[in-house]
Amino acid sequence: AACLSLTASAQNFNLDFRSNIPYPGYTCSSCWGYTDDDGTEYALVGTSFGVSIVDITDPDNPEVKFNVLHTPSFWREIKTYGHYAYATNEDGGGLLVMDLQYLPDSVPQYSFVYTDPNGFQQNDGHELWIDEKGRLFIVGGAYWGAGATIFDLTADPINPPFLGAYENHYIHSTYVRNDTMWASEIFDGQLEVIDVSNPASPSLMASWHTPGNFTHNSWLTSDGNHLFTADEIPGSYVTAYDVSELDNVTEVDKIQSTPGTSVIAHNVHLLNDTFAVVAYYCDGVVLFDVAHPDNMVKVGSYDTYLSACNGYNGTWGVYPWFPSGNMIASNIEDGLFVLTPHYTQASRIEGTVTDT
Numbered sequence: 001a002a003c004l005s006l007t008a009s010a011q012n013f014n015l016d017f018r019s020n021i022p023y024p025g026y027t028c029s030s031c032w033g034y035t036d037d038d039g040t041e042y043a044l045v046g047t048s049f050g051v052s053i054v055d056i057t058d059p060d061n062p063e064v065k066f067n068v069l070h071t072p073s074f075w076r077e078i079k080t081y082g083h084y085a086y087a088t089n090e091d092g093g094g095l096l097v098m099d100l101q102y103l104p105d106s107v108p109q110y111s112f113v114y115t116d117p118n119g120f121q122q123n124d125g126h127e128l129w130i131d132e133k134g135r136l137f138i139v140g141g142a143y144w145g146a147g148a149t150i151f152d153l154t155a156d157p158i159n160p161p162f163l164g165a166y167e168n169h170y171i172h173s174t175y176v177r178n179d180t181m182w183a184s185e186i187f188d189g190q191l192e193v194i195d196v197s198n199p200a201s202p203s204l205m206a207s208w209h210t211p212g213n214f215t216h217n218s219w220l221t222s223d224g225n226h227l228f229t230a231d232e233i234p235g236s237y238v239t240a241y242d243v244s245e246l247d248n249v250t251e252v253d254k255i256q257s258t259p260g261t262s263v264i265a266h267n268v269h270l271l272n273d274t275f276a277v278v279a280y281y282c283d284g285v286v287l288f289d290v291a292h293p294d295n296m297v298k299v300g301s302y303d304t305y306l307s308a309c310n311g312y313n314g315t316w317g318v319y320p321w322f323p324s325g326n327m328i329a330s331n332i333e334d335g336l337f338v339l340t341p342h343y344t345q346a347s348r349i350e351g352t353v354t355d356t
Helices: none
Strands: 002-005 015-021 028-035 041-047 050-055 063-069 076-081 084-089 095-099 109-112 127-130 135-139 148-152 162-166 173-177 180-185 190-195 203-209 215-220 226-231 238-242 250-255 265-271 275-280 284-289 297-302 315-319 327-331 335-341 348-351
Touching: 015 297, 028 327, 028 335, 041 076, 041 084, 041 315, 041 327, 041 335, 050 076, 050 084, 050 095, 076 127, 084 127, 127 173, 135 173, 173 215, 180 215, 190 215, 215 265, 226 265, 265 315, 275 315, 284 315, 284 327, 284 335, 297 335
Parallel strands: 028 076, 028 315
Antiparallel strands: 002 348, 015 335, 028 041, 041 050, 050 063, 076 084, 084 095, 095 109, 127 135, 135 148, 148 162, 173 180, 180 190, 190 203, 215 226, 226 238, 238 250, 265 275, 275 284, 284 297, 315 327, 327 335
16 A cells, blocks of 8 residues: 655745844744733744844734843743743753743743752753643753653742652653653654653653654654654754554654655654644754645645755744634744645545556
């Protein structure tokens, strides 16, 4: 059996440009979103100076409300919990904590540094995740072997107590749900599945290598049956797996944004289990219809970087979950982009191919 997918060839399609905010003299890293109780939508943009908070409620006229300064760093990743936003960096100074409940008037900020009983500190991190139980996972920091350190935001969202750590491998990015951590271990080229029901004693459940052996991030479907990964190497794939049986994880499909090129996939996210929204460095934002994980189809694209690309220029992150349906993307050199997607599902021809 085989699958045939028919994909549009236009460079930009099904994603409309609305606006752009550059940050001259600074670079951008990841981005996230926050919507307040009044429906005001904010882009949270990681920059080399800290975090820029932008009102994008009017997508054609975004307005920078605050530039929150923190430790200068090229790397910054952001997540939210309630009315708090958290930003990691790899250069120290602690986890940046921002209280967003007073927007648009003010943004109280704090720096969280964990010091263990021996005096060792967790004051940096590459990435973070906050699960449905309010547990904060900081990964890729200099402490705890650059694995994962786990804290309880429900007890204190500004100074959360330490719950445990996983130290076996360097973890570059992670996704956590239902007491299961899906750890992307980029330098080992593998995805590890870890039971964190007892954070003080995490245990390994499964592991496998991804196609590029440079596993950058992953995202899980709502039913937990399929996982999507991205390898951060030239010519990399977004790959889909059947993970319904952890003792028999199966690759079901893989896809490239522009086959035959060296374009690099960076971050893959899922929207309603139907679309993979992927940040590609040189190809910008790419939409794949993944309603059938064994037959993924490219259905949208918007390139945010039109200059000559050396592989690691352009789009770093994307956030597609605003109530308005609008989307933001962070471009390393060119700042924040606000886009409006048109989620058009693919047409597929599936069947048995016979050589006649």
